[in-house]
Amino acid sequence: MTISKTQVFTAESNGAQMTATIDRCAWMHPAYGLQLTVKMGNSCPGTLNNKALRFELATIEDIQQMLKGIRVVACKECAEPVFDPATVLVNGQGKCFPCVMKELDAELEESTRLDADDIAQRDAKYKKEGCTHRVEAWVHPASGDDWRVSFWIIDPTDEAIQEILRKETSQVLDDYTLFKL
Numbered sequence: 001m002t003i004s005k006t007q008v009f010t011a012e013s014n015g016a017q018m019t020a021t022i023d024r025c026a027w028m029h030p031a032y033g034l035q036l037t038v039k040m041g042n043s044c045p046g047t048l049n050n051k052a053l054r055f056e057l058a059t060i061e062d063i064q065q066m067l068k069g070i071r072v073v074a075c076k077e078c079a080e081p082v083f084d085p086a087t088v089l090v091n092g093q094g095k096c097f098p099c100v101m102k103e104l105d106a107e108l109e110e111s112t113r114l115d116a117d118d119i120a121q122r123d124a125k126y127k128k129e130g131c132t133h134r135v136e137a138w139v140h141p142a143s144g145d146d147w148r149v150s151f152w153i154i155d156p157t158d159e160a161i162q163e164i165l166r167k168e169t170s171q172v173l174d175d176y177t178l179f180k181l
């Protein structure tokens with residue numbers, strides 16, 4: 001029995017239920033072979049490809065055979081079932097999706113904290129050298145993305161700050177905030 005484009009397949013491994021759907025590329029580009037997206041609980045989704053199998057010729061048994069090869073392991077962090085990366089192409093390096101997201105959040109927080117530490121250190125350094133203010137400004141170039149610049153300055157005037165922003169080739173000269181050291 002052949003399969004339809006929208007068919008949903010189910011399989012079980014280690015008591016965990018997974019579902020599989022057929023990727024568009026399987027019938028749009030025959031050279032892709034039969035490609036499935038598999039999903040299961042909190043696991044990151046997996047991709048399974050059988051290059052030799054053409055969509056028009058594939059049967060339910062072929063799909064079940066592909067799914068049989070998938071093993072399930074415990075998330076390294078929380079032990080929730082996740083796809084074994086050795087058996088299916090999957091992101092997360094053996095961790096479930098919520099654990100991956102938690103880790104990304106923690107990394108982002110850490111890098112923000114490092115930035116704050118870095119600014120505080122430079123504030124102290126430039127204050128010692130006689131600077132009175134830090135300027136946080138956006139440079140708006142004539143083309144391309146805006147970018148942010150910090151500089152330290154002694155008794156700044158608007159003209160002095162605008163002169164610096166002009167040298168940075170900013171088209172806007174008043175997009176800045178002054179912080180007293």
Ligand SMILES: [Zn+2]
Pocket residue numbers: 075076077078079080095096097098099100
């Ligand atoms: Zn987890």
